[in-house]
Amino acid sequence: MSSLYERLGETDIRLLTVSVHDGTTASLELRTYPRTAAPKYDAVSYTWGNDTSTTSVTCNGVSLEIRTNLFRALSYIPNFRPEPTTQPLWVDAICLNQSDRHEKEIHVARMGEVYENATRTLIWLGEAADDSDLAMDSMENLTQKLLTVMNPSPLTVRQRLSNYDLPLPNDRKWEALKVLQLRPWFFRLWTLQEIVLSKEAVLLCGRKSTFWSALVALHQAAIQAQLHTMVKAEADPETPYKQSQIVISNVDFLRKHMKTTNVITLPVLLALSADRGYSLPLDRVWALLGLLNKRYQQYIRDAKLVDYSEAAKSKYYETFLRVAKFHIKHDKSLAMRIIEDNLRTVRNPLLPSWCPDWHTDRGGIPLARWPEALVGNPGGQSRRIEPFMHVNEDSSLELCGLIVDVIECVTTSPGQGLLDLESYPWLTQCLEIINSTPFVPYDVYPTSAAIPATPTTFADGSPIHELRQRYMRAEEVLKYVLYPGTILEASPSTILRCNDRKFFRTKASRLGIGPANLKENDLLCAMYGARTLWALRPFGSPEKAQGQQTSEFSGQETEEPEFELLGSAYTPSLLKGEAWVGTSCESMQRFKLR
Numbered sequence: 001m002s003s004l005y006e007r008l009g010e011t012d013i014r015l016l017t018v019s020v021h022d023g024t025t026a027s028l029e030l031r032t033y034p035r036t037a038a039p040k041y042d043a044v045s046y047t048w049g050n051d052t053s054t055t056s057v058t059c060n061g062v063s064l065e066i067r068t069n070l071f072r073a074l075s076y077i078p079n080f081r082p083e084p085t086t087q088p089l090w091v092d093a094i095c096l097n098q099s100d101r102h103e104k105e106i107h108v109a110r111m112g113e114v115y116e117n118a119t120r121t122l123i124w125l126g127e128a129a130d131d132s133d134l135a136m137d138s139m140e141n142l143t144q145k146l147l148t149v150m151n152p153s154p155l156t157v158r159q160r161l162s163n164y165d166l167p168l169p170n171d172r173k174w175e176a177l178k179v180l181q182l183r184p185w186f187f188r189l190w191t192l193q194e195i196v197l198s199k200e201a202v203l204l205c206g207r208k209s210t211f212w213s214a215l216v217a218l219h220q221a222a223i224q225a226q227l228h229t230m231v232k233a234e235a236d237p238e239t240p241y242k243q244s245q246i247v248i249s250n251v252d253f254l255r256k257h258m259k260t261t262n263v264i265t266l267p268v269l270l271a272l273s274a275d276r277g278y279s280l281p282l283d284r285v286w287a288l289l290g291l292l293n294k295r296y297q298q299y300i301r302d303a304k305l306v307d308y309s310e311a312a313k314s315k316y317y318e319t320f321l322r323v324a325k326f327h328i329k330h331d332k333s334l335a336m337r338i339i340e341d342n343l344r345t346v347r348n349p350l351l352p353s354w355c356p357d358w359h360t361d362r363g364g365i366p367l368a369r370w371p372e373a374l375v376g377n378p379g380g381q382s383r384r385i386e387p388f389m390h391v392n393e394d395s396s397l398e399l400c401g402l403i404v405d406v407i408e409c410v411t412t413s414p415g416q417g418l419l420d421l422e423s424y425p426w427l428t429q430c431l432e433i434i435n436s437t438p439f440v441p442y443d444v445y446p447t448s449a450a451i452p453a454t455p456t457t458f459a460d461g462s463p464i465h466e467l468r469q470r471y472m473r474a475e476e477v478l479k480y481v482l483y484p485g486t487i488l489e490a491s492p493s494t495i496l497r498c499n500d501r502k503f504f505r506t507k508a509s510r511l512g513i514g515p516a517n518l519k520e521n522d523l524l525c526a527m528y529g530a531r532t533l534w535a536l537r538p539f540g541s542p543e544k545a546q547g548q549q550t551s552e553f554s555g556q557e558t559e560e561p562e563f564e565l566l567g568s569a570y571t572p573s574l575l576k577g578e579a580w581v582g583t584s585c586e587s588m589q590r591f592k593l594r
Helices: 068-080 101-107 113-119 130-147 157-163 172-180 190-196 212-224 244-260 265-274 292-301 310-314 317-330 332-340 421-435 466-482 492-498
Strands: 012-021 024-034 044-045 053-058 062-067 121-128 201-205 207-213 389-391 399-412 503-506 512-513 522-527 533-538 563-567 589-593
Touching: 012 068, 044 113, 044 190, 062 068, 068 121, 068 201, 130 172, 130 201, 130 207, 130 212, 172 244, 172 399, 190 244, 201 212, 207 212, 212 244, 244 265, 265 332, 265 589, 292 317, 310 317, 317 332, 332 389, 399 533, 421 503, 503 589
Parallel strands: 024 053, 044 121, 121 201, 563 589
Antiparallel strands: 012 024, 053 062, 201 207, 389 399, 399 503, 399 522, 399 589, 503 512, 512 563, 522 533, 533 563
16 A cells, blocks of 8 residues: 555645456556646545445556445446546545545545536446436436426326326336435535535436436426426435435535635535534534635634544544634634524533534524524624624633523423424423413513414314314414414424424513423523524522623623523514613623533
8 A cells, every 4th residue: 555655745636547448447547746737637426335345456556445336436437438538537535545644634624626626526326226227317308398387386296297298106217216316425425515516517327327417407397397296305204404305406506606605604514414424423524624615724724623533533522622613713703603503402511512513413403593583683783793702721612691581480391393282292381381471571472362262163063172172272372472473374394493492481471492401590691692592501509690790891800600501592572682772791791601
């Protein structure tokens, strides 16, 4: 191996030439070039897969073991390229010395440039199987027919398919397309930057090929014809990001966004890649590095944050902490968003309560992504304001804000799933809390009389069971709390905000939802520069934590109370900056989060 790889300079690139004889990879040649003088090349995007079997090849006269999946890809790829097969390729498993940690750390941080500068990206989906040839051959023809569908709304799905000479629902073509889109490549994390940064991308499956744009066009035509269910494949129906339509739509959005602004923030990337698979927890961040703006990429390279040492792999959370601190240093507003986008109840005890663990905390939808849950800025400002944030040497985080209220009672368990009869016990607890509230502000919540009377019979006159009546009543009351002043309609995706969250009432009779670990006497706080309310739990006496002012603004030295950050909270009475009315810098408190 040492004779194959020499030290690769930071501004160099290795490229691979594949020689094929009788349809089989005969030999490989690896050459090093300065990036600025490298010849045109194609980059290969593929998944390493669970099959760890290897095949021996010869590279620069040296025997080299590569994964069998890659060996098959290299055997097929020359058949798709009209250029002479001497045009080189870039393949991560060969062009980077996988046993040289130092080389990987340098060049992983620059991997985005490899795909940006490639003539094309060749996406290897695997060998032909499950009617994949039929799926690849059908895309263009199906797209053309879908585009002819006019005024689809009055027609049933079967009528639309039949009237426009499209395959009927049980046709093999639809199933073949769905199965093709469930191949692992579509759901791996590293492949995201590889496709997004590509100038042109080609899908390869067995001996068939088509452009990535053809798959995008198929989905867009199916949506226009209101036949998107015919091409939508679900790897996991409970996980939106594992639906092929969402995956392809997100990639298309990022590709267009990169061409226009080239500015995508880490919170957006983390959200769009939440359910993609990866091998190492460190990949959760570094696989997205090439999609950040160039300035941040350079900052990260200069700070030498990319670390794939064995120590970093086993203590990945320390890397996450360094990344969070890095953002606080360079952009406090962005750092605040990174923290808030991960204010959920899954916590890593090895990290401070404020620091996200992007490896374990990947479920649910943060309240910060719900426009209705945002608390507003001091003075009703709509512009982004710079938070007061400082990280101490002990990794505690100092911020400024206000204690708005104290939690008085909560449901015993968080909500689960959609609001249906299975969640009735949770709804019942919510209703009990609402009914026992001594004072409810009329400008926020309606009186019980404003809630429509619960029907006792169905449309056909049959009686509604008493349990169902109570459930319906509880649901309507809860909708009023979650959606004040709106028509009593809530889509399933919106009701999901209650997942893994408890319903609460505060001592000031405010009603809302908060994290699953919320308890009585926890504090409801508004942080300067934050978008949502935060639920905090003081270490020690809750009374001692209240009323402490920041010495930075008051000029007085006070003992700093310490808190655990539990998560985001929502109450409809604090949505437009009401928490900040009548406040000043002197009245803000300093919070130290551990």
